[in-house]
Each structure stands twice: as structure tokens, then as C-alpha cells.
Amino acid sequence: MTDAVVTANDGKGTNVLSTVNGASLTVGTGAPSQTTTTSATSAAAPTVAAPAPVVRQAAVATGLPGAPKIRVPLYPDQSRWYNQKGDVVAFWDLPDDVVQVSTRLSQGKDKVPGTIDEQLFNGKDFGKLQNDGVWYIRIQFKNNVGWGPLSYYPISLDTASPLPFQIKIDGTGSDNPSPHLSFETNDSLSGLATYEIMVDRQKVLEIASTSVTLFPQSPGTHELAVRAFDKAGNSTEDVQSFEILPIATPTIDFVTQTASVGESLLVSGTAIPDAFVELRILNGKRVVAMVKNSNSDSQGNWTLQFKGDLPIGSYSISAVAHDERGALSLPSEQRSLAVTPPVIISFGFVQLGWFEIFMTLLLVAVTGGSLFSWYYVGNKNMESAYSTIAVRDVKKFGDILDSHLKELETGMMNGKSTTGPPIEAKVQHEFAQLHDTVTKMKKYLVDVIKKS
Helix, strand or coil, X not given: CCCCCCECCCCCCCXXXXXXXXXCCCCCCCCCCCEEEEEECCCCCCCCCCCCECCCCCCCCCCCCCCCCEECCCCCCCCCEECCCCEEEEEECCCCCCCEEEEEEECCCCCCCCEECCCCECEEEEEECCCCEEEEEEEEEECCCCECCCEEEEEEECCCCCCCCCCEEECCCECCCCCEEECCCCCCCCCXXXXXXXXXXXXXXXXXXXXXXXXXXXXXXXXXXXXXXXXCCEEXXXXXXXXXXXXXXXXXXXXXXXXXXXXXXXXEEECCCCCEXXXXXXXXXXXEEEEEEEECCCCCEEEEXXXXXXXXXXXXXXXXXXXXXXXXXXXXXXXEEEEECCEEEEECCEEEEHXXXXXXXXXXXXXXXXXHHHHHHHHHHHHHHHHHHHHHXXXXXXXXXXXXXXXXXXXXXXXXXXXXXXXXXXHHHHHHHHHHHHHHHHHHHHHXXXXX
């Protein structure tokens, strides 16, 4: 340790420590469940332009100059505490009649003569503050009449964190869901502002008091952090763990395993007496589809009947119990249920909904269509076979008949006639007619058979 500050309790933060001897300090680790951290949180210093010289002929005044109005960009609010260190650059507006400026930076609101620069400026860089406490910038103007009143600008600096502390937790290791916390620390310079409380790294409260009762917590082990802030923004934190035990787990003894859309569902089971029971219904994607509530009686029995406004599908249901303190149980064993389409036709244990009826009709239609197609194709194949045979036989009969007629015609042509028209001409005419008739019959029969 090579740097330290001891301030007087004079409201000014005056450093009364004159000598610091170097020292080395090693702090051992405590219980693994407890961690104390100190930190000083400061904002980045803004970039400030350097003061500019003022060159002009001073005006003649008839009275003393007024009190300077001082501005300090790094510490703009005179009423608050700061924890960042940087160059203290002060600015002021220089009246036309001012010929000299007296400046001073001190840890007391004194009247010790200040520094007078030969050159006029609209501000001054006082450098960095050396110690914590309340500092004062003092500015005074002078004109041809004389020195005006003093102006003071306070700067309150606190870079030290509040003192370390430990959290006391009452009620941990039981099924009490709301343990009571107490904690206290001190900050000798700027003073304490607030306590920030976090559970499992989530901010839950910000208070000024040194004790609080947590809202109900879920069963399991939790991390608790309390951070104390002083008025300058420095903080000290203590971290501990605590455990909340669950109350007795409820049971689901009966659930309607299958229900049609719109039908009522019945669920019953047991829990601790006079408990609040929450039922959670999850869909196939493990997403909560519905939440229903019930209450157990003095014997611990509970029953819930509700209309199942759930889409068609498979679901799982579990129960969680709450008592009047807000203490929770672990989830019960999951039970399954299924929501089916509405039942239209029922034959004993066989129940048919629109979907089953549609599938049955579709199966009958497909089966009937297949049988008809098989019958139709079979008949067609038989008709096609008969048609082929008939066409072949008719053509063959026609060919034979035509052949015989041609032979008869040839034989008759070789005979002679002694009376009347020549026999050749008559026979030739008759056979020509027969030949023509057979040809037409042959074509007609073929066409008729093909069309049948």
C-alpha cells in the first residue's frame, strides 16, 4: 500500500495524513459461497479545449466588477459528488473592463491571496486533483476601480468504495420461498446512496434501507448479490448463495387419455392440503399450449374438469403446487392425453370421426374402382379376343367363297350355248353380281364386328 488518504470530519474532506509508508497486504479467500468485491465506477473524462488568451483594450469602469460565473466541464454540477480524476479546467466570461484575474484552487473556502497571471485568459487549467474531498476554485476580477467579490466553485471528489460487508440470510435451507436479507456498510466521505439486489444475476430491487425480504423464489440454489453504491458512484459488492427447498410434489392420478375436439377433459390428483395447483399442458413441441388452475381441499384432493379447446394432436400434462406463502413444488410426473377429431358414428368400442369416415369411403371407392377396372379390362380383353377371331373367320369365309365363285366363273366360261344369249355372258353377269355382294357383305361384317 503506497497511497492513502485520511480526511478530517470537517465537512470539507481535508486530508490530514502527511506521510504514507509502503506496505504489502495479502487477503486470503473466504468461504467459496461468499465473495466481496469493491470497485470505483467512473465515466470517461470529456475532451476540453484549452483556455484562450484575451487581447483587447480594457474599458473604463465606474464601479467594481461583478462576481465571476465559473464553468468546469469535467465537474459541471456543484451539488453532486464525482469519482473521476482529470484536468480541472475552469472557464469564465471576461468583462470588457477587467484588467486582472486572481485564481486559486484549495481544499478550503479561504481568502488566501490567489495567483495573478500577467496575461488575460478566459479560463485556467488547474491540473488534476491530488486527493479526495471537497475542493474549491476561487476566481476574482479586478478593473480600474479595484477588486470585485470572490466566486467559489466547489468540486466534490470521492474515488474510494464503501467499506466491505457481508450479507446475512435468514430462512435459507428450508421451503420458505422468501428469505430475509440484512446488510450494512459505511462510506465516510460522500455517504451511501442505494443498495442494488440481484438474484441469479438479474436485478430485482434497488433500495436505500439495509434489510429486505425477497419475493418468492423457485426451488433450488440461487446466487444472491448485494451491491452498495455511494453518492459518487463507487460500489462494494457481496455475493452469497442460498437454497430454497420444494414443497411436496403433487400427483396426477387420473386424466382423460383420449377426447374429441370440444369434449371436456377430467384431471384429478393429490397435493398438500389447501394448495393452489397449476396444470400445464404441453404440445408435441414441448411448448405450453394451455394452463389451468385448481385447488386442493383440506384432504389434499383436487379435481379439474374443463373443455378441451386444444387442436388435434398428442399432449403431455403435469402439475405444480403452490402454498399460501408462494412456495413451489417440483413438477409432477407427466401424463399423456390425445385430442382426436369429433366422433360421428359409434359402434360399441369403435368410434368413427369425419376423418375415419372419409378414409373408409376412400378405401371402398378405391377397392370398388379396382374391382370394376379388373372386370372391365377382363371383359374388354375377352371381347377383343372374340372380335379378333370373328374378323379372322369372316375374312377367311369371304376369301373361300370368293375363291369358289372365281373357279365356277372360270369353269362356266369354258362351256358352250346353242340357243339364246351366249351362256358365257349370262353366267359372267350373274357371277359378277354375286362377287360384288360377297365383297360388300365381307366389308360390312368386318366393320360391325370392329365396332362391337
